[in-house]
Every structure is written in structure tokens, then in C-alpha cells.
Amino acid sequence: MLFYYFAAAANDNNWLHDWFVAAFVSCMDAIDAALPTPAWQQLTGGAANVLRDRPAVQHDFFALVAAYQAAQPGGRAATRAALQAQGDIAGACISGVCLRASDLPAPIAETAVAFGERLFNLLSALGIRKTHYRQIWDDMKDNVCPFCGCFDLDHPDLPSEDLDHYLSRKIYPFAAASLHNLAPMCSRCNMDYKKSKDALSGTGEIERHFPYDINVAGNVRLTGSRFFEQGDDAPPSWVVTLLPANKADEWDRIFEIRKRYRLSVLDKRHMDWLSQWASTFPSAHEPSLAAICRDLEKWAGRWQGLHVQDKSFLKSAFLELVRETIMQNSIEAEQLLTIIRSLIDMNAAEAA
DSSP: OOSOOOGGGGTTTOHHHHHHHHHHHHHHHHHHTTOOOOOHHHHHGGGHHHHTTOHHHHHHHHHHHHHHHHSOHHHHHHHHHHHHHHHOHHHHHHHOOOOOGGGSOHHHHHHHHHHHHHHHHHHHHTTHHHHHHHHHHHHOSSOBOTTTSSSBOOOTTSSOOEEEESSOTTTSGGGTTOGGGEEEEOHIIIIIIITTOOTTOOOSSOOOOOTTOOSOOOEEEOTTOBSSTTOTTSOOBOOOEEESHHHHHHHHHHHOHHHHIIIIIIHHHHHHHHHHHHTTSOOOSSOOHHHHHHHHHHHHHHHHHHTTGGGHHHHHHHHHHHHHHHTSSSHHHHHHHHHHHHHHHHHHHHHO
């Protein structure tokens, strides 16, 4: 991810998920102690005004409780472990270890998925999803999808953006109503790329982006790209490096970021960006290499400061690539420098 969401948004109004966990644990504790399970009136407690008049929620909850009661000790232990693991989404993103619905006895898995779906729909009915999205949108410096950085996220008063599950509710049903698991993203990222992929299914020593993290977010480098490897009239041969490296493979696996940046952005926009920069260069005939490099570095820093605004993180990486390339002692550097000076002269002539 290019940036993370406002962490408080996932905590301030997460009462429905917290209620479910507390109520289910109370019932599991009673069953394991061979005691009667608490009545619905006891379980709803402070949420009485919202939950007591929702018979479908009550029915699906007790179906899950009955499935737990019918399970063998191993199935009960797995259910408790899954409830705890799916409640710690940040930890699961770091370790990649989290029990799934498929790891549970079939009756528990089926009733958990059904109840998770019921709770998720209740988030919308109670206005919690809308409030959650508004809190995130209001806090954003730039209202851009943090997974790709390419598409704007609309105002909360407009038709809703995709505010769906980072971890699929069918695979991780105990996190279905957790706001920690609801991640606003553009419809392209959600519908065309993420789809039903399991965000925790990668292998190896990797981490995943947790949408409400507080650590340094992602960035992009183009070092190693070659400008004329594919021919003078062809786009450069891009090498897109995603940072931080320990989270890049999962980010790319789910959202195909490298491919999207190469084909949809860099191939089409790189010459526009070079011309845009050249138009700002102080008028000079045959400017020196040192002067060009200083100006490229200055503008790369300015654009990096804007980060996601108008894909500035990519524009900055591109200008840094240009600077790195022309500083080399190579034919490629000479070719690129000739193009740069030509653009500067052309802009100077137009301005005269």
C-alpha cells in the first residue's frame, strides 16, 4: 500500500464485532463447563436496542453456538484458535498464519460464514460502514486508492466506494464484521484484481500490508530500467521495484501493481512527464549535465513530496531514473541527454 488508513477509524465504532466475540466466548465457556448457555437478553446487554429485535441475527448466532456444542474437543479448540487469530488481522498480516473456515468442522464453518454474512449486512443497515468510510475519507490528505494510487475515492455522500473485506469473509468469517478488515479501495482494485484472492495465501518469509498500520508505507523505484533496450520508438524496458521489499510480492500478487504501472501509466505518460519537467527548466542553450542533474533532483524531490497526488510517486521515480541514467558513461546516457536538451531548447523557443 502507498499509505495506510486512519487507525482510529477501525477502533472507534467496532462495537458489533466486539459484541460478537464477547457473546460467542461466553457461550463457548458455558458449553465447555457443561453449563447452560446465556439467554439472548443476557448476551445482547448494552446492544439490546439494536440486536434484540433482530430475530435473524439471533437465529444465526445460536446456530453457530449449536454447531460448537456438537463439535468434538479438537473442533472446539480449532474454533477458539480461529476466533482469536481472525480477530488479530494485524498479526495475521505479519505472520501469514491464520486458521481459515476450511480448518474448522464443516457445521461450524458453514454457520460461521452464514452468521458473518448476517453481521456484515448489519454494518450497512446500522450505518456503520458509511460512518467508517466517512471517517477515513475525511482524514485522507489525498482521496486516492492507497492500493494502486491511480484512482480517486469518491466523497461519502456519493454512491459508495468498494468498502469490502481485505480478508475474505467467506474464508475468515470471524472477521466479517471487524472494521479492521474493511478496506476502502477503488473498484478496479477490488473487482478486477483482488476479487476473492486470499490475502494470506502467499508462501515464504513475507509480510502483508495491514490497511490500518502505522509503519512506513509503500513506494516505487525504477532503477535498472533501460530507455532504448526495446528500440528508439518503443517505451523503455521498465524495472518496477516496490517498497518495502518484504511486503512487495504480496502487494503485487493481489493487485498486479507492477504490470499496471508499466502498461497503463509509465508506457503512456513518461514522455509527457519529461516534457513537463523540461518546460520548467531555466532557459539555456546546451545546458550542462550538472545543471540538468541538479534540476532533475530538485523536481524529483518536489514530486515525491506530493506522493499520491496525480501519481507523483511515479513521476518522482521516473525523474530519478532519468538522472541516474544520464550520469552514466554510456551510449544510452548520450542518447537520453540529447533528447533532454532538445526538449529544453524546444520549450525555450516556444516561450521566446
